[in-house]
Amino acid sequence: MLHPVTGSPTCATAWLAATKYLTTVHNEAYNLVVDIDDPARHSATDQAVIVEVDQFLRTHNANPIVTVANTIFPQDLYRRYGAKELRAKYLAAFGVIRKKGWGRYFQRMIAWPKNDDRATDQLAGLIGRLRKQFRAKQTYHNVYEMTLFDPATDSQKNLNRQCLSFLSFKLHPERGLMLTAMYRNHYYIARALGNFIGLGNLMAYIAAEVGASVGPLTCVSTHAVVDAGTTRNKANDDAGKMGWTLTEVKKLLARVDSPSVVKNVPEDRRMRVLN
Numbered sequence: 001m002l003h004p005v006t007g008s009p010t011c012a013t014a015w016l017a018a019t020k021y022l023t024t025v026h027n028e029a030y031n032l033v034v035d036i037d038d039p040a041r042h043s044a045t046d047q048a049v050i051v052e053v054d055q056f057l058r059t060h061n062a063n064p065i066v067t068v069a070n071t072i073f074p075q076d077l078y079r080r081y082g083a084k085e086l087r088a089k090y091l092a093a094f095g096v097i098r099k100k101g102w103g104r105y106f107q108r109m110i111a112w113p114k115n116d117d118r119a120t121d122q123l124a125g126l127i128g129r130l131r132k133q134f135r136a137k138q139t140y141h142n143v144y145e146m147t148l149f150d151p152a153t154d155s156q157k158n159l160n161r162q163c164l165s166f167l168s169f170k171l172h173p174e175r176g177l178m179l180t181a182m183y184r185n186h187y188y189i190a191r192a193l194g195n196f197i198g199l200g201n202l203m204a205y206i207a208a209e210v211g212a213s214v215g216p217l218t219c220v221s222t223h224a225v226v227d228a229g230t231t232r233n234k235a236n237d238d239a240g241k242m243g244w245t246l247t248e249v250k251k252l253l254a255r256v257d258s259p260s261v262v263k264n265v266p267e268d269r270r271m272r273v274l275n
Contacts (some may be wrong), residue, residue, distance in 0.1 A: 011197050015193040141170055
């Protein structure tokens, strides 16, 4: 059972194509495979789509796109402190991040299995090997991976466990740094667009450290769903309902699929949503 969505140049176009496809197969699919040619590029139209989806999430009391993206790669910390201080700054802030229930993916990349002297920095090791091989006369193209599934903890629970399980990078001689990401489960409204952007940011960071170009991203969702449903915010009843209906999702898709989407979103908002 395979559901391929190909031919998308950017994260926003891939998200829109895949979400629209899911609505044609009863809002759910197993083994949804999405290809994104240039996951680190966001055109003016892409930015407008991202703003619309971000506003939808915020008005329905869900996490904004930047929060979802930062679980995979903390772009703002990288922008402020650079590569040399990124790990230390992130781990210093991880206690606060963890209390909010976010941030574990990047933490698992840089401090596996936890923040102590025995922790393995998967990301630094991967970059080191990529950099060495990228400059070598004979390059190994297919030996760069990071695992995010922790069998010691994740296999013991059915709820509130990781969705992103595995990252497999490739050094293609013509296409640059490629990534295939494996998701156990993927919520296409609440998470997918932010996930795509976060993965693109991670690829751009690694490529810059290695000296390679950013190649395509392939996202394999072993289960993907157009999530919908509303609940009360138990932590803050004054916040009202959390979530949305499928009717609201269809209206969102119609808005972002309109040629006028760029005109409806001011330029300053388009630029700000990714920061």
